Amino acid sequence: TDGRTASAMEMSRLVRHPDHAQNNDLVFALFRMGFYFLVRFDADMVLSTVRRHHMPFYRRLGFSKIAEPRAYPRLKFHLGLMACFRPSYLAVQQTVPILSNIRKSDSVYGAFMSGERVPVFAEMARSAA
Secondary structure, eight states, X not given: OOSSOOOEEEOTTOOOOGGGTTOHHHHHXXXXXXXXXXXXXXXXXXXXXXXXXXXXXHHHTTOEEEEEEEOOTTOSSOEEEXXXXXXXXXXXXXXXXXXXXXXXXXXXXXXXXXXXXXXXXXXXXXXXX
């Protein structure tokens, strides 16, 4: 190893309100935010609990299934555990345009981490150009 302690990040709480269920731009904004945190904190892997019908989407973003979906107390749906390891998310950054130019020095996400309101969609539009 390179002498540093391995780290993991959990991003199960990146969810959208049901009123915005058809807003695919919001999904990509949430994943862009999650991938920013991976880059910012130099994480070795990210874990997420995922509904069964969302697992194919997560696979396209480099995640692998770790555990089959199962019931959890007080939830009406089953969740499975998925993980994306550093080599996978680095590869995804090269192939998914909306995730391609994320860097630690991003001013929008830096401001977000400081508790400021940020123009996430404006950033997405600027990065896609």
